[in-house]
Amino acid sequence: RRPALRVVLMSATLDAGKFAKYFERDGGKGAPAMHIPGFTHPVTDVYLEECFRVTGQLIGRGSPFALPREAFLQRKKMLE
Numbered sequence: 339r340r341p342a343l344r345v346v347l348m349s350a351t352l353d354a355g356k357f358a359k360y361f362e363r364d365g366g367k368g369a370p371a372m373h374i375p376g377f378t379h380p381v382t383d384v385y386l387e388e389c390f391r392v393t394g395q396l397i398g399r400g401s402p403f404a405l406p407r408e409a410f411l412q413r414k415k416m417l418e
Contacts, residue, residue, distance in 0.1 A: 387417060 358369040390396070397404045405413065 387413070 361369040
């Protein structure tokens with residue numbers, strides 16, 4: 339209904355003033371900003387290989403997601 343409307347959701351690390359100023363270029367009116375208070379939650383990086391190990395999930399040799407044998411062995415050695 340409003341093709342000119344754009345909504346951008348960003349993380350708290352964004353410089354909101356700088357971002358809004360970007361839209362003032364070329365005669366724009368800037369971008370209004372809203373602050374919604376939230377919480378900081380701890381984040382843990384989990385890599386795909388770890389997910390496979392924990393779940394027991396396997397990728398078959400013919401899968402487009404499978405690594406070539408040499409690449410697999412090299413990564414396996416790195417993880418040991």
